[in-house]
Amino acid sequence: MENIFRNKNILVTGGVGSVGSEIVRQLVKYSPATVRVFDHNEQRLFEIQSLFPHQKIIRPFLGDVRDIERLRKAMTDAAIVFHAAALKHVEISEYNPFESVKTNISGTQNVIDAALAEVVDRVVVISTDKAVNPVSTMGATKLVSEKLTVAAYYHKGTKKTKFGVVRFGNVIVSSGSVIPTWIDQIKKGGPLTITDTEMTRFMMSSQQAVTLVFEAATKMRDGEIFILKMPALRMTDLAEVLIESLAPLFGFQPQEIKLQTIGMRAGEKLHEELVTKEEAYNLYETKSMFVVVPKKEIVNLKMKTIRYWSKKVALLTEYSSRVQKPLTKRQIKAMLKQAGVLF
Secondary structure, eight states: OHHHHTTOEEEEETTTSHHHHHHHHHHGGGOOSEEEEEESOHHHHHHHHHTOTTOTTEEEEEOOTTOHHHHHHHHTTOSEEEEOOOOOOHHHHHHSHHHHIIIIIIHHHHHHHHHHHTTOSEEEEEEEGGGSSOOSHHHHHHHHHHHHHHHHHHHSTTOOOEEEEEEEOEETTOTTOHHHHHHHHHHTTOOEEESOTTOEEEEEOHHHHHHHHHHHHHHOOSSOEEEEOOOEEEHHHHHHHHHHHHGGGGTOOGGGSOEEEOOOOTTOOSSOEEEOTTGGGGEEEOSSEEEEOOOOOBTTBOOOOOOOSOOOBOOOSOEETTTSOOOOHHHHHHHHHHTTSOO
16 A cells, blocks of 8 residues: 555545545555645534644645536646545435435546546545445435446546445444434433334444555556445444443433334435345455456457456355344444444
């Protein structure tokens, strides 16, 4: 990774968000020339710059991915782009669908076009398990975002820019995630609201997710979708671990905090998937991830043959939080401690 990032100009869109800010924090370790933090949140840009008072490499770029001219200026002389900017809240996107389209679809196309215009070396687009067989507006827009990224291979001509997608599930304590909400409910003595007692999710820490994003950035050849191997858990188990661990800290006995089932929200799934059945036919794997290798063939057009670093075929027909062996409560507690939620 150090060979990839050292002395390079790197742009992170959505750079003050949960995943984007962790990308920024971890990039600093690898001695890049600059880390350009691109976001439309002025206050958070100020705050993230304040986290690195002695790091001259941090450059705040106020802008929006809906503005391609601003993106082009931010990408001038950039070698790598991590595209983490997105509207990600499922329920809000259901009621504001075209805003999601403008950011997640048009914004991604702007990133692609700007990267080609500025001849960036590689672009890594951050995606989500909600793009797999989507039932929500947010999931559908992220699916199109993935398709646009993979399809960039076909219209980039002779330009060197490589494109790849990284897809993963829920990130612990990301903005708007359920854990901060549940902690606040525990502080008040409950009840702790859960949408469905059977719900399962993939989950990992932002540090783990970004480490694997960097691994994908170093291994990408062009047009792959990297699917990070993630643990799954039952949401009721997660809720109970939080209650058992935190209720005494706020002056309550765990049995005093009740669970209240409120029903699934608009656009929400009972279980999440990370790989479609169709992708499973063209799937390879490493220790830490599955890789969907793109099909490049076009009739009467010679395409460049790409040799991949792994040819271990993944014997996988379904990768769903429904069928994954869930974490035990002890494992969930250890994961939350590692992520800094519990001490």
